[in-house]
Amino acid sequence: MVKTVERDVELTCIRCPKGCALTVHVNPDNTATVTGNSCPKGEEYGRTEVLNPVRTVTSSVRIAGTKNGVVSVKTKGDIPKGKIFECMDALKGISVEAPVKIGDVIIENVADTGIDVVATANFE
Amino acid sequence: MKNVDILIIGGGPAGLAAGLSAKRNGVENVLILERDKCLGGILNQCIHNGFGLHTFKEELTGPEYADRYVTMVNTEAVPYMLNTMVCDISVADDGDKIVTAMNKENGMMKIKASAVILAMGCRERPRGALSIPGSRPAGIFSAGTAQYYVNMEGRMPGKKIVILGSGDIGLIMARRLKLEGAEVLCVAEIRPKSGGLKRHIVQCLEDFDIPLYLNTTVTCIHGKSRVEGVTLSQVDENMNHIKGTEKFVECDTLLLSCGLIPENELTTAAGASMDPKTGGPVVDSTLQCSIPGLFACGNVLHVHELVDHVSAEAERAGAFAANYVKGR
C-alpha cells in the first residue's frame, strides 16, 4: 500500500463556474476526504485533483481545403493534466474533411489516454 | 409592413431562449433577428467547456450549448432572419413597436411588433475607453477579437503576449494562446482581485504557471508599427501609479480584457430609462422596460457570469412578453 503524508489541501472546485472552496484531507493510505463541496462532482474533483489531476482539453482543428475554416474539438473525457501538451501536439498537424458533425471522432485514443477527441461544432 | 406579435433582437443565447419560450407560451407569430451569418452569438467562439451544467445537467462547450438551442429553434419552427441588422426601434401611437432593420435581400424594412424583446448581448470595453498612453501600433486586440481569430479562423494574434485585465475572456485566452504555442508572459490586473471566475484562474493561469500581477496596469505601450513591449506599473488603492515600480516587458501583442458593456444603443435611442449601475435598461419584475411592451434579457440587461443564467432569464422574458401580447 502507498504511504502518503497526511495533509490538508485547500483548492477551488473547477467542475462548474460556481467555484466552491474545497478542503481535501489526504489520509495516510492515499485516500482523500473532501469537504466544502456543494455537489458530488466537487467531491470527485477534490479527490482526483489531489491524487491524480485531470483536465478536459478544448481546441480547434483545420478543415481541409478551406482558407481559414476551423472546427472546435474537445477531449470527450478528462485526460491527465500532464498529457495536455501531448494532446495539443497530436492536434497540431490535423486537418479534417468537411462535413463535420458534433460528436464526430477526430482522433482516437489521443496521446494514449484512452480518450477520443471529438468535434464540438458542425461544419457544413 | 411585416407584422409580428413578438420580435426578438439578437439570436445569441438570450434571443434563442426568449424566442423558444415565447412560442412555447402560445404566441406563434414570433421572429428572431440576428446580425451574424449564424445563430448562437458569442457562444460559437467560446470553444472552452463549462456551459450548460444548470440548463442541461452536463458540461458542454459553447458551440455545443448553442447547438442545443439552435436545434430546438429549428425543430419547433421558431422563425428567424440572419444577416439582419436592426437600426431603430420606435413606438407607434397605438403602442406597437416599429422596428427598422436591414439585410442584403430585403434592403431596409420596417416590422411592426406588439412586443419586442431586447437580446443584443454585450461587447468588450475598447482601448479608447481605457486611455492607455503610448503609440498606436498593431498588435493590440480585445481578448474577444483574439478569441475570434484563434477559434473561428485558426490564426494567431502574436507570439509573445501580455494580457491587461483578468476578465474571464482574458483568462480563457491566456490558456488558449499558451496551448497554441504562444508565450503568455503575464496577466496584469489593476484591481486587488481578479474579475474572473476562480475556476478560470486555476485552470487557465495556475495550470500553466502564467503569473497574475494584481494592483498592476499598463502605463505605456511601446513600438511604432508593431507592439514591442509594454510598461507595467503598480497602482495604489486609488489606482494611481506608484512611481518607481515601472517594469518593461518585451512582447508583440497586448490583449485587453477589461470588462463587458451591455450593448444598448437601440434601447437608449428608443427612449427607455437606463440604469447607470448595470449599463442596461431599468426593468420591472416582468423584465419590462420603462416602455410598455419592450422587454430585455441576458447581457443587454446586465452582464451575467453564466450563460445558463442568461437562458433562464430569457425564458422568463419570453413568457412575460407572451402574457403581455395575449393581454392586449
Ligand code: SF4
Ligand atoms: S462542488 Fe459542485 S457546485 Fe461546487 S464548484 Fe464543484 S461542481 Fe460546482
